[in-house]
Amino acid sequence: MNDILLNIIEKYRKKNGNIIFLLQETQEALGYIPKQAIDLFSEELNIAPSRIYGVATFYSQFRLKPTGKNIIVACCGTACHVKGAEKIINGLRKGLELAEDEDTTPDGEFTLEEIACLGTCSFAPVVLVNSAVYGKANINALLKKIGSKRKKSA
Amino acid sequence: MGPGGIAAGGKEVLGSFREHLLKAGIFAKLKEKCSSHQVGCLGLCARDVLVEVHINRNKTVYQYVKPDMVERIVSEHISGGKPVEEWLADDTFKTFYGKQMKIVLADCGKVDPEDINSYIYSGGYEPTREVLTSWIPDDVIDEIKTSGLRGRGGAGFPTGLKWELARRSKSEIKYIICNADEGDPGAFMDRAVIEGNPHSVIEGMIIGAFAIGSNKGYVYIRAEYPLAVERLKIALKQAYERRFLGKNIFNTSFSFDIDIKLGAGAFVCGEETALIASIEGQRGMPRPKPPFPISKGLWQRPTVINNVETLANIPYIIRKGAGWYSSFGTEKSKGTKVFALTGKIRNTGLIEVPMGISLREIIYEIGGGIEGGKALKAVQTGGPSGGCIPASMLDLNVDYESLAKAGSIVGSGGMIVLDEDNCMVNMAKYFIQFTQAESCGKCVPCRVGTKRLLEILERITKGQGRDGDIERLERLCNGVKNTSLCGLGQTAPNPILSTIRYFREEYETHIRDKKCPAKVCKDLLIYSIIEEKCKGCGTCMKACPSGAITGDKKKPHKIDPNKCIRCGACFDVCKFKSVGRD
DSSP states (O other), X not given: OHHHHHHHHHHHHHHTOOHHHXXXXXXXXXXXXXXXXXXXXXXXXXXXXXXXXXXXXXXXXXXXXXXXXEEEEEXXXXXXXXXXXXXXXXXXXXXXXXXXXXXXXXXXXXXXXXXXXXSOGGGOSOEEETTEEEOSOOHHHHHHHHHHXXXXXX | XXXXXXXXXXXXXXXXXXXXXXXXXXXXXXXXXOOOOOOSOOSOGGGOSOEEEEETTEEEEEOSOOGGGHHHIIIIIIITSOOOGGGXXXXXXXXXXXXXXXXXXXXXXXXOXXXXXXXXXXXXXXXXXXXXXXXXXXXXXHHHHXXXXXXXXXXXXXXXXXXXXXXXXXXXXXXXXXXXXXXXXXXXXXXXXXXXXXXXXXXXXXXXXXXXXXXXXXXXXXTTOHHHHHHHHHHHHHHHHTTSSBSSGGGSSOOBXXXXXXXXXXXXXXXXXXXXXXXXXXXXXXXXXXXXXXXXOGGGSOEEEEEHHHHHHXXXXXXXXXXXXXXXXXXXXXXXXXXXXXXXXXXXXXXXXXXXXXXHIIIXXXXXXBGGGOOEEEEEESGXXXXXXXXXXXXXXXXXXXXXXXXXXXXXXXXXEEETTSOHHHHHHHHHHHHHHHOOSOSHHHHHHHHHHHHHHHHHHTTOOOTTHHHHHHHHHHHHHHHOSSHHHHHTTHHHHHHHHHHHHHHHXXXXXXXXXXXXXXXXXXXXXXXXXXXXXXXXXXXXXXXXXXXXXTSOOEEOTTTOOOOOHHHHHOTTOOEEEO
């Protein structure tokens, strides 16, 4: 991991980058931003860790924990909301047995993310399962789909 | 092929067309006359995938196309000359497009967004050439001022004036930024423009940069729009190859570069000063204005920030003239506006209409009316900064002034149609939940105020509303509106204020009677089984997660209200409609 991070620092210096650039590159490479990365950036670039954390926690794109193998994204845009997104999200949380305040299952199989709007409002409510679009989503069909993924990997 | 089309299988359909055309030998035989290519969003997303077949300038449109339908279309229509009647788009299609006036979207759906030649062929980059080789910057500013174009991001500031102010700012370095951080939930206009016709935005930026005297531009775009980012990258690369960007464009002394900056997901970054902070790599927090970005913006240099749709209008205004553009719209709101028409409407999609069109025309003629024959309740415009317009005001004209008077805004262009099954208190709560979560936390009125507003609304929707809550909401709303630092806080109370203004009774029913007339607020619902209708099949018993339903087989069941968690699972599964809710 260190090599990857040092590479990113190199790029940062060359491109006259900024903290967002650092974090985006890190997340692109590792899938999340580990504490180790923040410590290293802070030391190498002489930026206070609090400043990096400040940026990392400000934007919804950045994750400080690794994601599950499968990523489920539920849209909660207005069109999806008026067509019952809340029910879908609650159903998914229950079906995945997610603990409160957690977005990833303990076995590391699934991560549930909520997004403000995917822009495919004509298919509301919309759910993405590993980037495949499920429009006019139905909670039972979705849970079945997820259940079969779980069996496959078990 | 917008996001909806791809979700509906557009790529597979295109692949299938290529395959079957090749099989039929048409690609080889008619190469000069016949081509299949992808286009941006055609607009009527509800009927995706849409396919247009042009033969000798005769256009035929197919709807709901699936890959397995392609073979017949190719053999019967393209080779045989006879359209496949039963798959053709119906009359809805004509009414959907009939009232629209397309300027920004005119080329979306005609040009291939990944091929610059396709755009040039339809007249693209000609306005840039003309401006750069034979106009002076003041001509451009005058032309845009005369056109009456106003910022399409929501606030509606006159674009020509903004450019003029930036031109007068003295500095060797100036920036122009295209704001493509479309954060409103329920809005996808900017995304559609970039995905459908990215070169029009680039052209707008070049012309704008020339007018204000800038040599460097940025497109600040959401990372959540991967297709838009991809197409923009392709478009920039092609524009550089053709030397429409870079040094000495069209052999003039004017040079201009564009870079892409990916937004990292923060609604507040739609605000100009927050967006600038974000490009600089900081937390995207707004700062007090003045100084305005046109005098001190990015890296303390004069900066113009224009919305995607605003910029996409520019080449067409130059091409056809300010007089032509200002012939559309109303006295103070000129031209057209793109809206994302969604919610409980039949023809969901992307529309472009002249300013001043009535809501009734949009909803009943273009939109085809309400889904499932329900009654229209309200139209939400302007997203979390806007408000709800009740069904009784359908004849309202859609322009900056009229919507503001009605307590809403044009906003960036989301238009969400609500029917009788939508609860207005719940809508207000939904939006304040959003703004509360997106508040950057810098100023107290917004950080604390939106939280308190949310708490009151949560209480009301849980059946714990108190007398005086409506007045309490109004007072706090006005406080947040008047004292917040930036646009986010100043407009966050709008959804609450407008719903109180038009649907006060619904609030009162929630507070006094502890009832939700639209049956949305789940804590206010009581589920019970209608004995006469119940067949005793036991489906609801199995579905109930809390074991609240009991009963013998083939005899009416019962719900224990103390155990019921009001999830509605029984209501959803009952085939005999024997679960009642009140």
